[in-house]
Amino acid sequence: MARLRFRISISLDGYVAGPDQSIRQPLGAGGERLHHWATALESWRRAHGMEGGEVNASTTVMEESLVNIGATIMGRHMFGGHPGGWDERDPWRGWWGEEPPFHHPVFVLTRHPRPPLTLGDTRFHFVTDGIGSALEQARRAAGGRDVALAGGAHAARQYLAAGWVDEMELHLVPVLLGGGERLFEQMGDDLHGLSLVRTIATPAVVHLKFERSPGAR
């Protein structure tokens, strides 16, 4: 069956976004420091239509993350827009402009119904009946490929707590953000069978790959 693969950049003090997140500063104060390792890579830049960039030990990790993904799930906050619901006259169309980098169906968890939105070759579906339904729809849409869980922290915690994440890669960035949104909060002491299977490090980031052992839940 299609695997649910989650990856996220996280600071040494456990934050996946800095303090004071807002529409103008969606990653919070200092949050962009979590992503320098990625945006500096040639492989990331190419996937986002940009030239140049580095090739280093993180390249393998980045390239792995981009292959064999047939659908993406994300939380409402990651898609963005007004928290009270969708503005029907001027609906939010995501952070990614007219050509989002997904190129496959994206399922957005929300409490507010909305018709699908197509931008370039990415179609966003808005799912109001829970994380199980979103996963089922994404698996069906992925056509045998895997499903990416893109975040943010709130959505990720729900899938982790349900024990539905098959692979988790934490990109641990050796900086402090000092506040913001922590990934592992109210999660208890159970990784639901996920264990560390690979570590790849550069001075800028340590990639910690976890997989669920066969049979573990």
Next chain:
Amino acid sequence: MARLRFRISISLDGYVAGPDQSIRQPLGAGGERLHHWATALESWRRAHGMEGGEVNASTTVMEESLVNIGATIMGRHMFGGHPGGWDERDPWRGWWGEEPPFHHPVFVLTRHPRPPLTLGDTRFHFVTDGIGSALEQARRAAGGRDVALAGGAHAARQYLAAGWVDEMELHLVPVLLGGGERLFEQMGDDLHGLSLVRTIATPAVVHLKFERSPGAR
């Protein structure tokens, strides 16, 4: 000058001790999971007078941590005893029995004065005039060797925030504790010039070594 070297085991969710710490359970619930990687090692067991144990990629890290240390600083909680002060009729003598494994002077940060305590070849000094004084005394006692900062989290945070830690090694254990005492809390977003210089990983622990770049404060 003698360097101040700090190392500590930390969970994936950032805790250096589990919830519900007490005299009976000094590491908190589940806290012993942070130390399995160490106590399984032949090098740790030998330093603590025990036989057997493993040799693996963590051995180098453990052996490094044991050499060229001339004095140790620790917080009051790590030394232990009644929080209200020392009981003069039955004073707490630490967790380590009559032959503590330090074999050099140990400086305990406390608000309560107490004469030095000698157990085996370890002499404990109780320092009431602050972290600067403890560091100065430890450096003098270390006789040209380095000073180890043993923890706990509260003492470590004070030295980190002052920018006095020259080397920090985090033994990141890929488990969740779900609560307890976090190392990086109220620390702001500044590592005071410490940057990641080496990563050594096994499935049980990822050793992240930070050093202060020359000139950085």
